[in-house]
Amino acid sequence: MPALRMPQARVLAWGLMPTPARIHVAHALHEVFGEGGRVPDIWDRDLGEDAHLAQALLGLCLRRWGRLQAWVKPQLKDPDRGVPLGTRVVLAMGLTQLAWLPGVSDHAAVNESVELAANRDLGFLPHKGLVNALLRRAAKDRATLAAELEALPAALDRSPAAERALRAALAPHQAEAEIEALWSRLQQVPRPDFRLLKGEAPAGLRPEADLPGCLCLEEGAPFPRPWLESAGGMVQDRSSQALLAYAWDRPVPRILDACAAPGGKTTTLALRHPGAAITALEVHPRRAARLRQSLLQRGIEAQVIQADAAEWLEGSEAAFDLILLDAPCSGSGTLQKHPEWPWLKHEDLPRLTGLQRRLLGAAADRLAPGGLLIYAVCSWLPEEGDSHRAWLEQARPDLRPAEVWPAALGPAEGAVGEATARFRPHPLRWAGEGFQGFAVRRAGS
Ligand SMILES: C[S@@+](CC[C@H](N)C(=O)[O-])C[C@H]1O[C@@H](n2cnc3c(N)ncnc32)[C@H](O)[C@@H]1O
Structure with missing residues (x-):
């Protein structure tokens, strides 16, 4: 665990106020566990240096939530009585600091949690005494607390949605030892990957031997914000x-990126196929605006159209030589980067799979003879990828699998010699996000 610079607790006339970092974390935990909502991307924007503490604290609370709650339960007078969310949040935060953030003093971990417990929106005032007593006791032996928490089964931290995602990721074999190994990998804080766009990479970024253009952040190196802001590179898993290193040497003068924001893949497509006319669709106005801005900043030419891709494609006569459909999805493959994913409401899956199917059918109709269509989702769930592939195979006999990736990136049963038309890196042999996809081509000149 990196040493953390500790925020100063602000002592006001009426006592100790929790730092903004802790208030932000408590808000985020309420959003996730109360509403099933995501932690907003910019949740720690105004925290300055305390953002490190906030990120570490939030990440640990989300990743160890089940074990934290299981540890608390037997300590209660009436363990079967429901505990208000405010108490659970505050205790999880206090215990996390005591167990896993050695740079936080006992005093800060306990007293700020007690103050949070008294907060009307974030805590539960009647449990202020309980929080105080429990944390004070735990603070007496932090090493034992950490050991007791670590000794609880890791499976407690998995929601049913996470369990399903893991099993889908390892299908069809799903040995229990593999499930635990994958879960343990997904609990590590991920290190971002980058793509070089121009010039030279800054110090601290190491080229990835097997993937030209891919750079990884070396241990302890600072996050290369100025380089990203100067458009020298971009974050890209x-x-x-x-996925975008597909082998395809036919000319592709007309490219469609059907679901394009924030534009990482549009950028890569433009760099791979200089001179191609690129159309980039995005349904959400704000994301479309951000897409336009990023492309402009990177000097990428593309026609950005803010539209529902299904409607736009169904009403279009245009034909494309290369279509990328990086479809909206559940994001089950991103749960390492988004530790709140297991706890989100996942009730819109049928709507998403319906949309994916509609987008895929409409995109297939716009594929020019000889053209290539790539469908992808950052999800392991079969209904978001493999089922669509099987459907397309039946519904569009004019399309044929296109073996554009090395066989090692696909499932064993999908390989044709050294290549595969199915993109599905094995999660235990590949350190990237969970992705699945497939490529088809239309016969013709
Ligand atoms: C997986 S993300 C795309 C990521 C992007 N390809 C990249 O690499 O930067 C899916 C995008 O599709 C957009 N989207 C969702 N439904 C859409 C629709 N019906 N038409 C067009 N875009 C849609 C989402 O807003 C989101 O920005």
């Missing part, structure tokens, strides 16, 4: 980079 290695799975996205490998």
Whole structure:
């Protein structure tokens, strides 16, 4: 665990106020566990240096939530009585600091949690005494607390949605030892990958031997913000980079990126196929605006159209030589980067799979003779990928699998010699995000 610079607790006339970092974390935990909502991307924007503490604290609370709650339960007078969310949040935060953040003093971990417990929105005032007593006791032996928490089964931290995602990731074999190994990998804080766009990479970024253009952050190196802001490079997960390293040497003068924001893949497409006319669709106005801005900043030419891709494609006569459909999805493959994913409401899956199917059918109709269509989702769930592939195979006999990736990136049963038309890196042999996809081509000149 990196040493953390500790925020100063602000002592006001009426006592100790929790730092903004802790208040932000408590808000985020309420959003996730109360509403099933995501932690907003910019949740730690105004925290300055305390953002490190906030990120570490939130990440640990989300990743160890089940064990933290299981540890608390037997300590209660009436363990079967429901505990208000405010108490659970505050205790999880206090215990996490005591167990896993050695740079936080006992005093800060306990007293700020007690103050949070008294907060009307974030805590539960009647449990202020309980929080105080429990944390004070735990603070007496932090090493034992950590050992007791670590000794609880890791499976407690998995929601049913996470369990399903893991099993889908390892299907069809799903040996229990593999499930635990994958879960343990997904609990590590991920290191971002980058793609070089121009010039030289800054110090601290190491080229990835097997994936030209991919750079990884070396241990302890600072996050290369100035380089990203100067458009020298962009953050792009290695799975996205490998997906876009498809082998295809036919000319592709007309490219469609059907679901384009924030534009990482549009950028890569433009760099791979200089001179191609690129159309980039995005349904959400704000994301479309951000897409336009990023492309402009990177000097990428593309026609950005803010539209529902299904409607736009169904009403279009245009034909494309290369279509990328990086479809909206559950994001089950991103749960390492988004530790709140297991706890989100996942009730819109049928709507998403319906949309994916509609987008795929409409995109297939716009594929020019000889053209290539790549469908991808950052999800392991079969209904978001493999089922669509099987459907397309039946519904569109004019399309044929296109073996555009090295066989090692696909499932064993999908390989044709050294290549595969199915992109599905094995999660235990590939350190990138969980992705699945497939490529088809239309016969013709
Ligand atoms: C997986 S993300 C795409 C990521 C992007 N390809 C990249 O690499 O930067 C899916 C995008 O599709 C957009 N989207 C969702 N439904 C859409 C629709 N019906 N038409 C067009 N875009 C849609 C989402 O807003 C989101 O920005």
